[in-house]
Amino acid sequence: ETGVTQSPTHLIKTRGQQVTLRCSSQSGHNTVSWYQQALGQGPQFIFQYYREEENGRGNFPPRFSGLQFPNYSSELNVNALELDDSALYLCASSPRQGAYEQYFGPGTRLTVT
């Protein structure tokens, strides 16, 4: 267990709705990254937050947005859900910014119908 927690575990939403996913980082970690993993694929980087600021973004549209709070926990918000947004959303924390070893939570499985 990494100490990174995510909620909820599973979620079913309808196309066009909005969703918020939550992540608590491991104690002492000030950096949080979010990834989307479609079935049978590797994770794809959405963005990273370091000390409450976005610190890099992958190839995702603006309807994917995030927040990091002073306690370093984080939220991922997705607006105007599309069927292709169905995936496992993974949060990972690390003790420093950048592309170093990351500690993943168990993920939130989002299904869009």
Added chain:
Amino acid sequence: SQQGEEDPQALSIQEGENATMNCSYKTSINNLQWYRQNSGRGLVHLILIRSNEREKHSGRLRVTLDTSKKSSSLLITASRAADTASYFCATGPPWGDNQGGKLIFGQGTELSVKP
């Protein structure tokens, strides 16, 4: 977009045998990492090798990196049924590359270790 290509896509071996997985990537890197994922759950970090290193060991794991060929391999020795999982390589961008913490993952190798 995914940078790494892993080979093979699936591997089935008997307990006690060695498992070798390969990863190729396309752009310059600062480091290359290997992760394990059990049944669609969270990923577990296994090992990180920096671009100026050629080989690294951790327990039953041995990782090699050849930056001239843009490739890496992960060897698991004396495999166990508990090693059954998907294995992913992930690359980190070079220093000064303004991509924040963007780790780029391959598509993974599905390893099955039969008792």
